[in-house]
Amino acid sequence: MKNRHLLSAGDLTREDAELILSTAAELRSLADRPIKKLPALRGRTIVNLFFEDSTRTRISFEAAAKRLSADVINFSAKGSSLSKGESLKDTALTLEAMGADAVVVRHWASGAPHNLAHAGWSRSSVINAGDGTHEHPTQALLDAFTMTRHLAPEKGQTLDGRRVAIVGDVLHSRVARSNALLLRTLGAEVTLVAPPTLLPYGVDTWGVQTSYDLDAVLPKTDVVMMLRVQRERMNASYFPSVREYSRRYGLDARRMATLQDHAIVMHPGPMIRGMEITADVADSQKSVIVEQVTNGVAVRMAVLYLLLGGAEPAIATGTPDEESEQQ
Amino acid sequence: MTDYLIRGARVLGGAPTDLGIKDGRIVAVAEVSGSTGGAVETIDATGLIALPGLVDLHTHLREPGREDAETVETGTQAAAMGGFTAVHAMANTDPVADTAGVVEQVWRLGREAGHCDVFPVGAVTVGLGGERLAELGAMADSAARVRVFSDDGKCVSDPVLMRRALEYVKAFDGVIAQHAQEPRLTEEAQMNEGVLSGRLGLRGWPAVAEEAIIARDVLLAAHVGSRLHVCHVSTAGSVEILRWAKALAEKQGGWSVTAEACPHHLLLTDELAATYDPIYKVNPPLRTAADVEAVRAGLADGTIDVVATDHAPHPHEDKDCEWQAAAFGMLGLETALSIVQHTMVDPGLLDWAGVAERMSTVPARIGRLADHGRPIAEGEPANLVLYDAGVTRTVEASELASLSRNTPYAGMELPGRVVATFLRGRPTVLDGKLC
Numbered sequence: 097m098k099n100r101h102l103l104s105a106g107d108l109t110r111e112d113a114e115l116i117l118s119t120a121a122e123l124r125s126l127a128d129r130p131i132k133k134l135p136a137l138r139g140r141t142i143v144n145l146f147f148e149d150s151t152r153t154r155i156s157f158e159a160a161a162k163r164l165s166a167d168v169i170n171f172s173a174k175g176s177s178l179s180k181g182e183s184l185k186d187t188a189l190t191l192e193a194m195g196a197d198a199v200v201v202r203h204w205a206s207g208a209p210h211n212l213a214h215a216g217w218s219r220s221s222v223i224n225a226g227d228g229t230h231e232h233p234t235q236a237l238l239d240a241f242t243m244t245r246h247l248a249p250e251k252g253q254t255l256d257g258r259r260v261a262i263v264g265d266v267l268h269s270r271v272a273r274s275n276a277l278l279l280r281t282l283g284a285e286v287t288l289v290a291p292p293t294l295l296p297y298g299v300d301t302w303g304v305q306t307s308y309d310l311d312a313v314l315p316k317t318d319v320v321m322m323l324r325v326q327r328e329r330m331n332a333s334y335f336p337s338v339r340e341y342s343r344r345y346g347l348d349a350r351r352m353a354t355l356q357d358h359a360i361v362m363h364p365g366p367m368i369r370g371m372e373i374t375a376d377v378a379d380s381q382k383s384v385i386v387e388q389v390t391n392g393v394a395v396r397m398a399v400l401y402l403l404l405g406g407a408e409p410a411i412a413t414g415t416p417d418e419e420s421e422q423q
Numbered sequence: 424m425t426d427y428l429i430r431g432a433r434v435l436g437g438a439p440t441d442l443g444i445k446d447g448r449i450v451a452v453a454e455v456s457g458s459t460g461g462a463v464e465t466i467d468a469t470g471l472i473a474l475p476g477l478v479d480l481h482t483h484l485r486e487p488g489r490e491d492a493e494t495v496e497t498g499t500q501a502a503a504m505g506g507f508t509a510v511h512a513m514a515n516t517d518p519v520a521d522t523a524g525v526v527e528q529v530w531r532l533g534r535e536a537g538h539c540d541v542f543p544v545g546a547v548t549v550g551l552g553g554e555r556l557a558e559l560g561a562m563a564d565s566a567a568r569v570r571v572f573s574d575d576g577k578c579v580s581d582p583v584l585m586r587r588a589l590e591y592v593k594a595f596d597g598v599i600a601q602h603a604q605e606p607r608l609t610e611e612a613q614m615n616e617g618v619l620s621g622r623l624g625l626r627g628w629p630a631v632a633e634e635a636i637i638a639r640d641v642l643l644a645a646h647v648g649s650r651l652h653v654c655h656v657s658t659a660g661s662v663e664i665l666r667w668a669k670a671l672a673e674k675q676g677g678w679s680v681t682a683e684a685c686p687h688h689l690l691l692t693d694e695l696a697a698t699y700d701p702i703y704k705v706n707p708p709l710r711t712a713a714d715v716e717a718v719r720a721g722l723a724d725g726t727i728d729v730v731a732t733d734h735a736p737h738p739h740e741d742k743d744c745e746w747q748a749a750a751f752g753m754l755g756l757e758t759a760l761s762i763v764q765h766t767m768v769d770p771g772l773l774d775w776a777g778v779a780e781r782m783s784t785v786p787a788r789i790g791r792l793a794d795h796g797r798p799i800a801e802g803e804p805a806n807l808v809l810y811d812a813g814v815t816r817t818v819e820a821s822e823l824a825s826l827s828r829n830t831p832y833a834g835m836e837l838p839g840r841v842v843a844t845f846l847r848g849r850p851t852v853l854d855g856k857l858c
Contacts, residue, residue, distance in 0.1 A: 184745055205745035206613075206624035207699030214698075215743070228747065230624030273624060297627055298618030 097402045101213045101222040105233040105274040110281050117241050119398035120391070124241075126163065127390060136401055137166035143196040143220075144170045145187065147203040152365060153225050156389070157200045157234075160396035166404075169196070184208060188217035196220045197404055206230035221403045229268045235364055236274035238395040240282055242388050243319055246360050256283035261313045263289040263345060264323030264372050265334075267296050271364045272323060276304050289313050291345065293334045294325075310345055314354045321362040322347050322372045338371060348374040352382060360384045424848065425464050428455060432468035432809060434799050436775030442473065444805045447848035452801055466853075468809050471842055474779045476508025476539075476806030478786040478795050480571065480600070480683055481654060481731035482756065484510070484541070486532060487525070488517025493736035493826045495529065498756070499538035501734070501825040503851035505756040506808035506841040508539050509787065509795045510734075514546040515576045521546035521557035523565035530567035538851050539844075542790055545569040547588050547599060551577050556588060563595040570791040573600035575654060576706075578636060580606050585640060589649035596791060598681075600652040601640055603661070604707065608632035613747060615693040615708040623696060625746065628708045630658040637661050641668035644678050652789055653682040655733050657707040659717030666726045681789050683731035684718050686755055686762035691715075691831060701742050701749030702831050705735070722781065723772040729786045732759045736827030754830040757823050761837040764812055769838060794847075805848035812839045824857060 097112050108116070126132050142161040144154050154170065161168045173187055184203070191199055198221040201209045206228030213222040226232040240255065247258055260279055266272040266288045279286050280303050287305040288295060299306055307313050314320060325345075327338060335341045342348075347361065355361075361373075361383045369375045378385060429442040434452065443451030484498035493501075495512070502510045512529050514520035520529060526543035533541025545562035549555055551574045562569040572592060579585045579601060588599050609632045614620050616627020637653055641664065644651035656662060661682075668680050687705060692712050695703040703709060721727040735752025742749050763782065767773040773781070787796025797803040820833040844852040851858055 183740070183743075184748075185743055203745070205747040207747075208745045210699040211745055215700075228624050229626075270624060273622070296621030297616050297629075298621040301618050302622075 100403065101209075102233050102399055102403060103209050103213060103222065103224045104231050105236045105278040108233070108278065108281060113237070113240070113278060113281055116237055116395065116398045116402060117244060119402060120237075120241050120395045123397045123401075124391065124394035127394065132163050133165060134163060135165045137161070137164040137404055140166045140197045140404055141195060142166045142168050142198045142200065142400065143191050144168065145191065145199050145201045146170070146172050147174060147201070147208070148226070149174065150202050150226065152389070153202060156392045157225060157396050159393045160400055163393070164397055164401060166400070169194070184211060185215070185217050188212055192218045192220065198223060198400060200225045202226045204228055223399060223403065226270050228270070230270050231274045232270040233274045233278070234392070234396055234399055235271050236278040237399065238388060238392040239275055239321065239362060239364070240278055241391050241395050242362065242384055243360070245391070246384065247318055247358070254283060255279065258284045258319070259287065259317045260284050260319040260321065261287045261289050261317040262321045262323065263310060263347070265294045265325045265329060266290045266299070266323065267294045268329075269323050275321065276302055280304070287313055287317070289345065291335055294329070310351065311354070314351055315356070318356070318359055319362060320347065320355065320359065321364070323364070324366065324368060325372050327371070342371060346372050346374065347377050349376050352377050352380065355382065362388060364388070425462060427845070427848070428463050428465045429468045429473070429809070430465060432471050432473040434473045435779055436472050439469070442799070442807070444845065444848045447805055449799060449801055449803050449805050452799060466843065470813060471809045471811050472775055473799060474506070474775065474808050474810060475783040475796060475799055476808055476844065476846065477506045477760065477782045478790065478792065479507050479510040479732050479734070479756065480652070480729060480786045480790060481575070481685075482510040482512055482734045483515070483736065483752070484512040484529070485516065485736055487528065491738045495532035495541060496536045496538075497824060497826040498734070498736070499533060499536045499541060500857055501754075501756040501823065503538040503844050503846070503857065504824045504841060505758070506760050506810060506844050507756060508806040508808075508844065508846045509542060509792060510539055510756075511542045511544050511571055511790055513575045514544050514573060515551060519546050519550050520544065521549055521551070523558065523561040526562050526567040526569050527565050538857070539846060540795065542571070542792065543567045543569055544575070544600065545572045547572045547574045547579050548584065553577060553579060553581060553584065556584070556591065559588070559592055559597065560595065563597060570595070570597050571600050571652070571789070572597055573602065573654065575600065575602045578602050578604040578606060580636070582639060582643065586643050586647060589644055589651060590647045593649055598650045598652050598789060600654050601636065602654050603633045603636035603640065605632040605635050608635075613704070614696045615710050617693060617711060619693050619696060623699070625696065630660050630710070630714070633658055633707055634660040634664055638664050641665070641680050644680055645671065645675065648677045650678070651680045653680065655685045655688065655707055655731070656682045656718060656721070656727055657688045657710050657714060659714045662717045662721035662726055665721065669726060681728040681785070682726070683729045684722050684727045685731060685733045686759045687753060687831060688718050689715065689722070689766040690762055695831070696746075699746050701744065701746050702753065702829055704746060704749050704751055705753050706751035719766060719772055722767060728781065729789065730759065730763055730782050731786065732756050736825055737829050739828060742829050752829070754823065754825055754827060757825065758818060758830065758832050758837065760810060760841060761839045764839045765837055768812070805845050807845040808841060809843040810839060811842050814838070814840050816840055
């Protein structure tokens, strides 16, 4: 892979994305072994830099790094735009001084990983673990990985032409942005479903379909991905009430029954049961929500391995050779 | 006081002529033959364009309160280097310039610095709070003789308060300079709302938030028969509304609206936000290429009356951070004339007489300045700039006179260079260097 950083799902070529997904498939098999550890990144240091709470994403990256034998430092620098605390720059300089090889960054500000990678503060590889309302590329990769396992499991099969509906608060969703970009690259047809207030300005230039009508979209789709909708959006008049939102855009058993047999239900978590998804749907046979979490570790292992210069197959060698410094 | 003989300057870009300066005034605009004798310093201005000293209606000098960003001393040095002989210092200082005491302090600091005249702008409302009028009359009657009032940085969004302000300043021929930004439509806004804001995940600042306020304000000014000035026009829609309003004011008489555009809105577009480099974060935000085109056209046909810099210095740490955490604003004084040459003169949209009108004559008239923006003619105050339009330069942030470094033009090659600036016959800049 040519990229040194993973900042946006849009930076990945189809070849890059397929390499990550196939590497993840190899690494996924590790999850079924009694000993889940590889020596591939022994001696490398990976910092999880979290300016915003996200236990599930941090744990996923931590598990991924540890299974590759990397040293992991968790750095929580919580702060909002109002109480800035230590600046991103000073944090970056500190991590640089500690010799971090990769920084996994979650930040409340859109573009913060971009700043970290390009402002000259740091030489580490930067992996965007979610920035503001911008992107969350590893989430998109794990979603594509999960879709592939269900809809294109055989070698040579792809997501080309597969239909994916992404439903909910697209406007504030980094998951939706990254998925729209990556799924387009992989040839899938994306439909964003939301009330008009929760679709971003200029969405017509994204190369995706949009719809305000969930019922019309469901029977034709192969994947339905529900996004979290925060109740507070109601107070800013994005929609009138939770009840009306659920009625028009929530996924319940009645709606799920209109899906095709092979279709799957996804959710990036954390779910608000009863808001965008009902409990029976979340726990149903069609739901792959728990599997998404398992796949997340494999995909993040693949990303870390490939960005930190894994030139050889991750598993085949087995010998902890010093990886060449490709950067 | 040294007298000067400027040889071969092209007044407003016209034919070469000599300019005699004596006792702070222009005493000759004609070929001066032979030796002039006495203590006269001769300046060879062959090929240089002479313009009346530039007047900025919109400068942030940051003093008092943010002397880490700029002081009256450094800000006026930057102004002189940019060819300005007068700047209007915006009121959003700390304390806010909302009393006679603060405006007199700023005015006095300007006099002491001596690099260019400083005319303080008074706040419209107490503490820029948008709730009750500041003592506008006291500021008008003070030694600073304030005529321009603005809550710049904040919009006087309350329609009743705006109406009262427009009416009240008529008593001393004042003008309300409105920062047109509907606050509810721009809560937490980070950049122009468009295709790019949606992709970048940055909260949008829609054009309608500017246009709705301008439309309301011109209707208010017409209704109460007042003088309105619109700050930093940035959208195509605003230009259209102003074009309509000016035609109406012309027909009706008894009220007027003027408007300014900033150099950066003549050149830079919102595409630059894709770098997430906060050097491009400014309010109003950089807009689309179509908006830039419309603002240029508006400035060319006089719909937009003046160029104003909105020179907004910020210390390094307020720009060396995440976009959302960064301050709004960019430097402008030292590059304004070059940007105007690059975007307006070189493409043939404006001649040098037009530049003089939009950067000196009209801003001085709006600010009711007696001794600035005057023609280059015998008997007039010798406020002048000599400009070499034939050279190019690469902007180096570290070489700027401003205390701050937040120029969006660093590394950019721009045409033109200010060679000399004269304030009442005394050079503040000579050979491109501060005196």
